[in-house]
Amino acid sequence: MKLLKFLMLAAVALMAVVSCASKKEAKEAPASKVLVLYYSQTSNTKTVAQEIAKRLNADIEEIALVEPYDTAFQATIDRCKADREKGILPEIKPLKSNVADYDWVFIGYPIWFGTYAPPIASLLEKVDLSEKWVVPFCTFGSGGLESSSKDMAEKQPNAKILPGYGVRAARLSAMPKEVEHFLKLYAPLMDKFKTTNTSSPFVPADFPEQHPISADEAAIFDAAVNGYPMLNAKATTVASRTVHDGEGTEYLFTAMDMPREKKADMPPASEIKVYVLVENGKAPEFTRVVR
Ligand SMILES: Cc1cc2nc3c(=O)[nH]c(=O)nc-3n(C[C@H](O)[C@H](O)[C@H](O)COP(=O)(O)O)c2cc1C
Numbered sequence: 001m002k003l004l005k006f007l008m009l010a011a012v013a014l015m016a017v018v019s020c021a022s023k024k025e026a027k028e029a030p031a032s033k034v035l036v037l038y039y040s041q042t043s044n045t046k047t048v049a050q051e052i053a054k055r056l057n058a059d060i061e062e063i064a065l066v067e068p069y070d071t072a073f074q075a076t077i078d079r080c081k082a083d084r085e086k087g088i089l090p091e092i093k094p095l096k097s098n099v100a101d102y103d104w105v106f107i108g109y110p111i112w113f114g115t116y117a118p119p120i121a122s123l124l125e126k127v128d129l130s131e132k133w134v135v136p137f138c139t140f141g142s143g144g145l146e147s148s149s150k151d152m153a154e155k156q157p158n159a160k161i162l163p164g165y166g167v168r169a170a171r172l173s174a175m176p177k178e179v180e181h182f183l184k185l186y187a188p189l190m191d192k193f194k195t196t197n198t199s200s201p202f203v204p205a206d207f208p209e210q211h212p213i214s215a216d217e218a219a220i221f222d223a224a225v226n227g228y229p230m231l232n233a234k235a236t237t238v239a240s241r242t243v244h245d246g247e248g249t250e251y252l253f254t255a256m257d258m259p260r261e262k263k264a265d266m267p268p269a270s271e272i273k274v275y276v277l278v279e280n281g282k283a284p285e286f287t288r289v290v291r
Helices: 002-026 044-056 073-086 118-126 145-155 169-189 215-225
Strands: 034-038 059-062 104-112 133-140 165-168 233-243 248-257 270-279 285-290
Touching (some): 034 044, 044 059, 044 104, 044 133, 104 118, 104 145, 118 145, 133 169, 165 169, 169 285, 215 233, 215 248, 215 270, 215 285, 233 270
Parallel strands (some): 034 104
Antiparallel strands (some): 233 248, 270 285
16 A cells, blocks of 8 residues: 555656656756765665766765675674664765755665665665655665665655666666666656657556466566576466567566465565566566565
């Protein structure tokens, strides 16, 4: 229900910004100022941040910790657990950028434990994003864009948080092209792009209604998720749409994710949504899971 509310708000915000941008263009308003802020432990998110900043000619700043996490995976998990038990967040170094100077703030992070990594929680405690256009972006093993965007909207209720971009770490090589398409969604909204086109052809059409899965669609789902150890899912219904300017088809599957092992501490069977991309002539890949 909360997710639905967030998506509705995002849609309203998007419509508002489209109408606002077209008025601005008519008046030849000065270019928007864009800041890309990101935290990255192992450089995946950094790569995305750099791509976005380069394409938007935006300012960019990495969020640094006073006491960085140990680079070992288990040590990071242990510190996160210990911090959570103590009720503390990691201390971040003061930002060099003054967020108040910007109209748009792109915020990038890895997904940790289903949402943005703790340094972003620290950032959201410190900055005021009220009235800013905020675009979340993230990298992850399987997903977390929707949940982290929703959590961000709860932390900064006066920010205008727009639909974001997320990419699996395993698909980072597809990122530059996806970012290019993603930013075209916002091109009409940013006078930086010097465009008068406010009805971007790059905004994908909405998914139609879900329908029961056919044998061919089941094969696409299985090909996309097979081999990924964190999923043991069976798709039930699906809808699809054309994306990437006609170069691919995106499927939104509804599936049941079953426990992988019969153990008491395994999560119970649950309904998930799985996005799968089939680019023309390529094998199906799942792009994210929404739990
Ligand atoms: C402590 C920790 C927790 C993680 N939790 C999740 C998770 O809940 N879901 C997920 O899809 N990926 C999870 N990951 C994987 C990271 O999101 C992924 O590797 C990401 O691309 C790392 O980004 P970075 O290179 O910018 O640090 C986790 C990684 C770490 C280190």
